[in-house]
Amino acid sequence: MPQPVYIESIGLLGPGLTGWEQAADVLAGRVPYAHAPTELPPPAGLPAAERRRTGPTVRLALGAGQQAVAASGRDAAQLPAIFASSSSDGFNFHAICEALAEPDPLMSPTRFHNSVHNATAGYWSIAAGAMRTSNVLCAMDGSFGAGLLEGALQAAADAEPCLLIAYDTGYPEPLHTHRPIPDPFGVALLFTPEPTPRSLARISVALTQAPATVMPDAALEALRLSAPAARALPLLAAIARGETTTMVLDYLDTVRIEADVACGNADA
Numbered sequence: 001m002p003q004p005v006y007i008e009s010i011g012l013l014g015p016g017l018t019g020w021e022q023a024a025d026v027l028a029g030r031v032p033y034a035h036a037p038t039e040l041p042p043p044a045g046l047p048a049a050e051r052r053r054t055g056p057t058v059r060l061a062l063g064a065g066q067q068a069v070a071a072s073g074r075d076a077a078q079l080p081a082i083f084a085s086s087s088s089d090g091f092n093f094h095a096i097c098e099a100l101a102e103p104d105p106l107m108s109p110t111r112f113h114n115s116v117h118n119a120t121a122g123y124w125s126i127a128a129g130a131m132r133t134s135n136v137l138c139a140m141d142g143s144f145g146a147g148l149l150e151g152a153l154q155a156a157a158d159a160e161p162c163l164l165i166a167y168d169t170g171y172p173e174p175l176h177t178h179r180p181i182p183d184p185f186g187v188a189l190l191f192t193p194e195p196t197p198r199s200l201a202r203i204s205v206a207l208t209q210a211p212a213t214v215m216p217d218a219a220l221e222a223l224r225l226s227a228p229a230a231r232a233l234p235l236l237a238a239i240a241r242g243e244t245t246t247m248v249l250d251y252l253d254t255v256r257i258e259a260d261v262a263c264g265n266a267d268a
Contacts, residue, residue, distance in 0.1 A: 004204040004260075005155040006195050007239065011067030011165075011188035013060055014038055014230065015223065019067055024240040026220075027233070033219050038184040045127030053110050054123060056184055057089040061120045061167040062127055064186035068163060069128075072190045072198060076128035079190070080154065080162040081121065084137045084147030086228040087179065088117050090171035097175075120167070143168070143228040144187070145251030148235075148259075152205050155191035164189045168227040185227040187236070201239045201263045208258040213247040239263055 010020040016036045017023040025031040040059040043051050044066060061083065069076040087093075092114045099105055113119060118136040125134065135154075139146040144166045151164035165188045170181035195202070213234040215221040224233040231250040238245050244262040251257045 002153070002204060002206060003156045004202045005152050006192045006199040007189050007201045007203060008161070008192050008196055008198050009068045009071035009190045010200065010236065010239070011064040011069075011071070012186070012236065013040070013064050013067075014185040014187075014227075015183035020071065023236070027237040027240040029217075029241075033217060033223075035219065035223075040184065043123065043127065046123065047126070050123065050126055053114065055089050055091055055114065057085070057092075057167065057169045058114075058120050058123045060169060060184045060186040061085075061165050062124060064167060064188040065124060065163060065165040066127075068165075068188035068190045072161075074161065074190070076163075077130050078132065079128075079130065080132045080158070080160070081124060081130065081134045082137065082147055082150050082154065082162060082164045083118070083121050083124070083134065084139075084143045084150075084164065084166040084229075085117070085120070086138060086140055086143040086168050086181075087171075088120065088138075089114055090169055090175060090179070090181070094172045094175060120165075124165075139252070141228045141231075142251045144231045145249055145257050148189075148232075148249065148257060149205060149251075151189060151191045152203060155193050159193045161190060161192045164191065166229040166232065168229045181227045183223075183226060185223075185230045187229055187232045189232075199264075201261050203235075203262075204260040206258045207251075207255050208248055209254060210248045210256060210258065212250045212256055235259060235261065 041063040121134040167186035169184040
């Protein structure tokens with residue numbers, strides 16, 4: 001296994017999951033899972049003009065990321081960030097397609113601006129005052145896996161903390177039929193190269209061809225499969241239960257990610 005890194009804090013927004021503290025009880029089986037619409041917070045930290053330009057994708061990513069940063073007690077402005085999304089803002093893409101289908105197609109500058117895959121990273125930099133580097137990744141259904149690999153390797157190679165934000169929102173019809181993502185789902189993991197008093201888990205990652213770990217609860221397994229970012233659920237469940245275990249997370253069609261996880265801060 002490569003050099004381990006540590007997960008210091010987690011942010012989480014999804015259907016029936018309103019933050020790590022509440023979600024940990026659900027994922028550990030202490031509280032039954034109940035589906036409810038994903039609650040998207042206002043995009044904190046943005047000036048009024050920028051807030052008006054944001055859609056659900058930006059609110060989802062900023063909300064999950066800000067949860068993780070707040071739980072860590074770190075300064076978001078000083079954190080390198082990784083953004084991983086399978087498609088970014090599907091509602092904005094739909095609106096652009098509608099505009100282009102008109103007899104006199106006119107493109108809103110805001111629509112065009114928000115169509116860029118790294119637009120969310122730009123909004124994060126404004127909200128956080130962040131001047132550090134950011135990477136923006138897309139790997140279709142493997143987008144969370146790509147982000148996890150990047151975050152773990154970056155924290156180890158650069159020997160400094162970094163923040164991963166993985167997020168997916170859906171499309172309206174007719175695109176929804178071809179790419180169904182029923183509910184927004186976002187997760188943020190703050191990696192550190194060394195253990196700290198706040199460390200939740202130690203993690204090492206490698207590639208494997210073994211089958212992916214599934215969720216034992218049928219509703220949570222359906223949620224895991226519903227959005228690429230939700231492929232994080234087996235990892236999050238192990239941390240919620242305080243387990244030391246090995247699991248396999250979805251990545252590419254024939255290559256997946258083996259994750260060795262040891263929970264707690266015993267190394268700190």
